Amino acid sequence: MHAVRIHEFGGPEVLKLEDVPDPEPGRGEVLVEVRASSVNPVDYKIRNGGFLPPDLLPITLGRDISGVVRRCGPGERNFEPGQAIYAMLPSDRGGYAEQVAVPEAVCARKPERLDFVQAAAVPLAALTAWQGLFDHGQLAQGQLVLIHGAAGGVGHFAVQFARARGAQIIATCAGEDEGFALSLGAKQVIDYKSERFEDEVEKVDLVLDLIGGDTLKRSYAVVRPGGAIVSTLQEPDKSKLAERGVRGAHFRAQPSGDQLEQIGRLIDSGRVTPAVDRTYPLARAAEAENWLEHQHVRGKVVLTVH
Numbered sequence: 001m002h003a004v005r006i007h008e009f010g011g012p013e014v015l016k017l018e019d020v021p022d023p024e025p026g027r028g029e030v031l032v033e034v035r036a037s038s039v040n041p042v043d044y045k046i047r048n049g050g051f052l053p054p055d056l057l058p059i060t061l062g063r064d065i066s067g068v069v070r071r072c073g074p075g076e077r078n079f080e081p082g083q084a085i086y087a088m089l090p091s092d093r094g095g096y097a098e099q100v101a102v103p104e105a106v107c108a109r110k111p112e113r114l115d116f117v118q119a120a121a122v123p124l125a126a127l128t129a130w131q132g133l134f135d136h137g138q139l140a141q142g143q144l145v146l147i148h149g150a151a152g153g154v155g156h157f158a159v160q161f162a163r164a165r166g167a168q169i170i171a172t173c174a175g176e177d178e179g180f181a182l183s184l185g186a187k188q189v190i191d192y193k194s195e196r197f198e199d200e201v202e203k204v205d206l207v208l209d210l211i212g213g214d215t216l217k218r219s220y221a222v223v224r225p226g227g228a229i230v231s232t233l234q235e236p237d238k239s240k241l242a243e244r245g246v247r248g249a250h251f252r253a254q255p256s257g258d259q260l261e262q263i264g265r266l267i268d269s270g271r272v273t274p275a276v277d278r279t280y281p282l283a284r285a286a287e288a289e290n291w292l293e294h295q296h297v298r299g300k301v302v303l304t305v306h
């Protein structure tokens with residue numbers, strides 16, 4: 001089969017389309033014919049050398065896929081050949097490939113409303129938004145949440161999930177994305193380029209920080225006592241949290257087939273829709289990563305495979 005791998009760290013040019021052996025599904029795994037795989041910031045961060053030691057190379061990048069089950073490994077079966085699934089992959093395997101062996105526990109049925117490209121845009125970004133809002137942020141109906149980076153891959157899911165939960169949403173994003181954020185369910189949109197969010201918002205119950213840096217530093221001032229700051233990028237400052245009586249968490253999303261099933265039901269009900277910025281064929285994965293890393297992206301970038 002074909003897969004896009006890296007043998008060294010560096011720019012997009014280190015991504016190489018290669019012939020590699022077909023994977024074999026182990027116990028509790030399914031062999032998936034990949035139809036589409038989305039590109040996430042973690043992919044170019046790994047490629048740039050930010051996460052893994054070089055002795056793990058070569059590797060195939062890509063953390064989420066949609067596709068069709070072709071074969072099942074030994075053990076109890078939750079899926080059968082021919083079923084359409086989507087999944088966030090464990091970190092020890094990659095989705096920039098024509099096939100991948102996937103643990104059944106991280107798979108879920110592909111939402112019926114979505115084609116394979118749209119479905120591939122969901123798993124990592126949607127699970128990040130879901131776990132940030134609900135597992136770590138404990139967002140509840142009627143609460144007020146501030147979402148930084150609301151028009152991006154994770155952010156556009158977070159706005160929709162918060163709306164579905166019955167929360168009120170304030171979104172920060174670029175001014176050209178105001179209409180997009182409002183259409184997703186934000187009640188107020190702040191242009192981070194021309195406005196300071198701390199001058200525009202009342203105290204919120206939760207900040208979901210998808211930006212980090214100065215944005216995170218300025219967020220402590222807008223959380224009410226007893227509220228929370230959840231960041232996907234860095235650990236919140238414990239002293240500032242304690243000073244303001246605020247909870248804080250930093251996390252990386254974990255694969256979960258059960259949560260993808262819940263997300264899929266929301267999608268099929270019409271309450272959540274993934275946004276795809278653009279697509280590239282698998283052989284042009286380098287262009288896709290370069291676009292995501294250096295351009296203003298609304299929603300997700302997806303690779304088409306089969």
